[in-house]
Amino acid sequence: MKLTVLGCWAPYPRPWGACSGYLVQEGDVNVLLDCGHGVVARLQQHVDFRQLDAVVITHFHWDHFADLFALIHAVRGAFRDGSRNTPLPVFLPAEPEDRRGHLDKYGHYVQRQNIEPGVSVMLADGKMSLTFYPTRHSLPCYAVAVEGGGKRLVYTADTGWEEGLVSFAAGADLLLAEASFPGESKEEAEAAGHLTAAMAGELAHKTQVKSLMLTHFWPEYNIEELRREAEESKGGPVILAMEGRTYNI
Numbered sequence: 001m002k003l004t005v006l007g008c009w010a011p012y013p014r015p016w017g018a019c020s021g022y023l024v025q026e027g028d029v030n031v032l033l034d035c036g037h038g039v040v041a042r043l044q045q046h047v048d049f050r051q052l053d054a055v056v057i058t059h060f061h062w063d064h065f066a067d068l069f070a071l072i073h074a075v076r077g078a079f080r081d082g083s084r085n086t087p088l089p090v091f092l093p094a095e096p097e098d099r100r101g102h103l104d105k106y107g108h109y110v111q112r113q114n115i116e117p118g119v120s121v122m123l124a125d126g127k128m129s130l131t132f133y134p135t136r137h138s139l140p141c142y143a144v145a146v147e148g149g150g151k152r153l154v155y156t157a158d159t160g161w162e163e164g165l166v167s168f169a170a171g172a173d174l175l176l177a178e179a180s181f182p183g184e185s186k187e188e189a190e191a192a193g194h195l196t197a198a199m200a201g202e203l204a205h206k207t208q209v210k211s212l213m214l215t216h217f218w219p220e221y222n223i224e225e226l227r228r229e230a231e232e233s234k235g236g237p238v239i240l241a242m243e244g245r246t247y248n249i
């Protein structure tokens with residue numbers, strides 16, 4: 001299974017950057033996890049959007065969701081020129097309705113499917129599966145485990161410390177964890193429903209995942225500092241998500 005980081009910034013990107021977006025591929029199966037600002041342009045550097053099997057929107061904060069509208073317009077164009085004739089499956093939370101409702105008028109192009117925690121969804125005849133876990137955040141939000149080719153990727157999406165993530169992430173070959181804040185801003189992180197880099201490291205340590213990759217960086221912070229804090233609590237090396245880079249899981 002391969003992971004390509006399309007965007008790693010939050011809640012706004014650095015120059016030439018993009019917000020949350022991760023392309024996960026197993027053979028010819030292509031799944032996009034989150035679709036924040038700037039992700040659709042980046043996506044097309046790696047795969048034709050017509051080849052997407054599914055999109056997951058972990059929650060309705062705009063830095064995870066805004067570019068879904070660009071993607072919908074791309075699908076709409078593909079319907080127009082006949083290069084795609086099936087709606088794009090999009091897994092998303094049922095709430096809040098005021099944000100989800102923005103998609104109502106695009107029902108012809110998007111097949112909306114409510115995320116159901118604990119229920120595994122099979123894609124492409126079982127070549128890939130998705131399983132969800134509710135996180136602790138200011139909006140309903142779901143971590144997602146992607147399994148394919150005998151590998152397991154767990155993406156925390158946005159979350160404060162949530163003990164249940166320890167067992168959810170267990171056995172992951174790669175834990176892609178948000179690290180929004182440095183340790184000195186721990187209180188702010190907890191209030192906002194985010195992890196500090198040290199908490200991401202602790203999660204990796206407790207779950208004994210093979211690798212930890214930090215993401216969801218706020219442009220104001222020094223990400224090398226975040227890496228150091230995470231490595232200290234994990235007790236081992238930590239990877240920083242790099243836009244445009246593809247990782248073999």
Ligand SMILES: [Zn+2]
Nearest residue numbers: 010061063158
């Ligand atoms: Zn976010």
Ligand SMILES: [Zn+2]
Nearest residue numbers: 059061137158
């Ligand atoms: Zn969020």
